[in-house]
Amino acid sequence: MEIDAAGIQSIPADQAPPTPLSMFVWRFRRNTKAVVGLVIVLSLILIAIFAPILAPQDPLDGNLSASLVGPGGEYLLGTDKNGRDVLSRLIYGARVAIGGALGVVIISELIGVPLGIWAGYKGGRVDAVIMRFFDLMLAFPPLLLSFAVVAAFGPSLRNVIISLGILYVPFAARVVRSVTLVQKEMVYTEAARAMGYPQRRIVFRHILPNTLSSVIVVTSLDLAFAMLDIAALSFLGLGVQPPTPDWGTMLSEGRAVLLTSPHVAVGAGVAILIAVLGFNLLGDGLRDVLDPRQANK
Amino acid sequence: MSEAPPLLQVQGLVKHFPMRGGFFDRMRGHPAQVVRAVDDVDLSIREGETLALVGESGCGKSTTGRCILYLQQPTEGVVAFRGEQIDPNNTNEMRERRKQLQIVFQDPNSSLNPRMSVGQTLEEALAFHKIVPKSERSNRVRELLHTVGLNDQFRNRFANELSGGQRQRIGIARALAVDPELIVADEAVSALDVSVQAQILQLLARLREEKGLAYLFISHQLGVVRSISDAVAVMYLGKIVEQAPTEEIFHNPLHPYTQALMAAAPVPNPRARRDRILLTGDPPSPVNPPSGCRFRTRCRYATDQCAAEVPLLREIVPNHLVACHYAGELTGS
Numbered sequence: 001m002e003i004d005a006a007g008i009q010s011i012p013a014d015q016a017p018p019t020p021l022s023m024f025v026w027r028f029r030r031n032t033k034a035v036v037g038l039v040i041v042l043s044l045i046l047i048a049i050f051a052p053i054l055a056p057q058d059p060l061d062g063n064l065s066a067s068l069v070g071p072g073g074e075y076l077l078g079t080d081k082n083g084r085d086v087l088s089r090l091i092y093g094a095r096v097a098i099g100g101a102l103g104v105v106i107i108s109e110l111i112g113v114p115l116g117i118w119a120g121y122k123g124g125r126v127d128a129v130i131m132r133f134f135d136l137m138l139a140f141p142p143l144l145l146s147f148a149v150v151a152a153f154g155p156s157l158r159n160v161i162i163s164l165g166i167l168y169v170p171f172a173a174r175v176v177r178s179v180t181l182v183q184k185e186m187v188y189t190e191a192a193r194a195m196g197y198p199q200r201r202i203v204f205r206h207i208l209p210n211t212l213s214s215v216i217v218v219t220s221l222d223l224a225f226a227m228l229d230i231a232a233l234s235f236l237g238l239g240v241q242p243p244t245p246d247w248g249t250m251l252s253e254g255r256a257v258l259l260t261s262p263h264v265a266v267g268a269g270v271a272i273l274i275a276v277l278g279f280n281l282l283g284d285g286l287r288d289v290l291d292p293r294q295a296n297k
Numbered sequence: 298m299s300e301a302p303p304l305l306q307v308q309g310l311v312k313h314f315p316m317r318g319g320f321f322d323r324m325r326g327h328p329a330q331v332v333r334a335v336d337d338v339d340l341s342i343r344e345g346e347t348l349a350l351v352g353e354s355g356c357g358k359s360t361t362g363r364c365i366l367y368l369q370q371p372t373e374g375v376v377a378f379r380g381e382q383i384d385p386n387n388t389n390e391m392r393e394r395r396k397q398l399q400i401v402f403q404d405p406n407s408s409l410n411p412r413m414s415v416g417q418t419l420e421e422a423l424a425f426h427k428i429v430p431k432s433e434r435s436n437r438v439r440e441l442l443h444t445v446g447l448n449d450q451f452r453n454r455f456a457n458e459l460s461g462g463q464r465q466r467i468g469i470a471r472a473l474a475v476d477p478e479l480i481v482a483d484e485a486v487s488a489l490d491v492s493v494q495a496q497i498l499q500l501l502a503r504l505r506e507e508k509g510l511a512y513l514f515i516s517h518q519l520g521v522v523r524s525i526s527d528a529v530a531v532m533y534l535g536k537i538v539e540q541a542p543t544e545e546i547f548h549n550p551l552h553p554y555t556q557a558l559m560a561a562a563p564v565p566n567p568r569a570r571r572d573r574i575l576l577t578g579d580p581p582s583p584v585n586p587p588s589g590c591r592f593r594t595r596c597r598y599a600t601d602q603c604a605a606e607v608p609l610l611r612e613i614v615p616n617h618l619v620a621c622h623y624a625g626e627l628t629g630s
Contacts, residue, residue: 188407195471197421
């Protein structure tokens with residue numbers, strides 16, 4: 001202990017304890033689910049970014065004389081009925097899958113996070129109105145609502161992203177609201193009020209940062225669902241329009257030749273499976289890592 | 298001779314919490330019920346004085362503290378600081394009041410924002426209230442940490458890296474950041490180990506000497522209260538039943554409830570002979586307090602008069618106020 005001139009003892013801080021970040025990294029690396037998920041997700045992102053380098057052929061330019069060639073040989077995963085290289089189309093399809101899913105999640109969180117915090121912090125009537133409206137939205141089968149939007153505005157990836165983005169708002173908002181309800185009751189929020197900080201500051205400076213870890217988990221899980229929903233809508237011909245390479249569209253095209261040339265549909269299906277699995281594993285793993293108390297339940 | 302107004306004067310403080318019945322209760326026309334958490338409390342604290350507010354759980358002591366800071370809006374009553382009342386809706390006046398009155402909370406585990414370092418927490422208070430110019434802030438943080446007995450290295454720590462006692466020191470430093478004149482210590486040491494309690498109490502006592510702070514010390518631990526306070530007010534079911542200087546109330550408790558409280562406090566001497574006054578039953582519900590004296594349902598001296606008339610606080614001995622019809626006639630056994 002140090003004792004200064006005034007005779008006041010000060011407790012020296014002992015060796016610096018691990019920072020929150022290093023604790024996070026340590027726990028993350030010990031979580032197999034999270035690591036496998038992260039590897040898959042990172043690979044997908046890299047594939048999407050470097051698609052022009054990685055793709056062996058032009059994904060749009062078909063060679064009609066080489067239609068529905070089987071896997072192996074010149075075309076590693078074969079060709080579709082227009083003679084386009086399936087592998088190249090799958091690689092380019094990662095761009096649509098990841099970009100589209102990101103778009104959906106970003107839209108839903110830009111709207112959902114502020115509404116969720118507002119509802120949770122204000123409580124009472126504001127909370128009741130916002131949450132009942134979300135319950136109403138959740139009562140509709142989400143894809144059905146998306147059909148309606150796309151039917152009204154025409155099929156395109158943009159319309160699918162916007163409609164799914166809005167449909168995903170309740171999921172983001174509900175999670176953020178429940179975290180806000182917990183944080184609001186924490187004594188530090190009351191201490192902030194005793195300091196006279198205005199509501200805006202308490203919400204954005206004190207409560208919002210404490211909801212972030214939950215938002216990250218939701219983001220990762222919602223990305224998986226969004227990817228699946230976009231693929232489903234594209235499969236039905238409502239999303240990505242040909243000839244843009246997209247996994248959902250490819251699945252749909254492959255369906256017609258499923259019995260004679262299954263490699264077209266199977267390639268797209270496996271791509272969707274791996275991508276969704278990756279985001280799901282990452283989200284699940286992150287939840288365990290960020291909230292170790294819940295992991296053992 | 299006109300006396301200067303006390304530092305803090307609370308008059309007729311009332312806090313009722315409406316109980317919102319369920320939807321179906323309201324449909325059937327059940328009347329809305331009210332929890333009378335604080336019912337007509339008067340307090341006054343002079344400059345540099347420490348007043349302890351004691352009572353069992355749920356008697357309204359914390360609510361009183363929160364109403365004084367306007368963390369909860371009082372239903373009725375006056376809270377005046379140096380004789381000045383303020384309008385809680387006036388932002389400027391409220392800001393000034395926030396600087397004069399601060400609070401230290403009970404639960405050291407959640408009283409600090411887990412995402413903010415100690416330095417950020419303290420600097421935020423300094424910056425918001427413009428206590429010192431920006432260039433001085435870092436120095437002031439070091440001074441504050443030093444004042445509460447912590448090394449400057451603690452400024453980069455987060456709450457999860459601190460022990461309970463260290464967190465409580467940071468909580469005190471945060472309150473001190475705005476140079477308050479009165480600190481409400483709401484069970485500030487109750488959640489700590491006994492040895493840490495002693496350190497924090499010494500810290501609070503030292504700050505009182507150095508800065509002339511006044512405290513409203515809310516606690517249920519009589520031993521702690523005796524060591525730090527100048528005067529004690531005993532609360533039961535939302536009302537103050539007895540108030541006196543510390544030594545007076547510990548030697549001569551006049552209200553039967555105070556007598557029972559004193560008898561229940563543990564004595565650090567296993568061979569001491571103690572006459573225990575056992576209270577039977579639980580405190581009545583503050584939704585339907587008993588008529589007359591609120592303590593009568595558990596008081597062994599209760600008579601018909603206690604059920605009929607509400608006892609007022611009377612000065613039985615100089616400076617010793619008791620709200621009991623028979624105060625002074627009952628000998629604590």
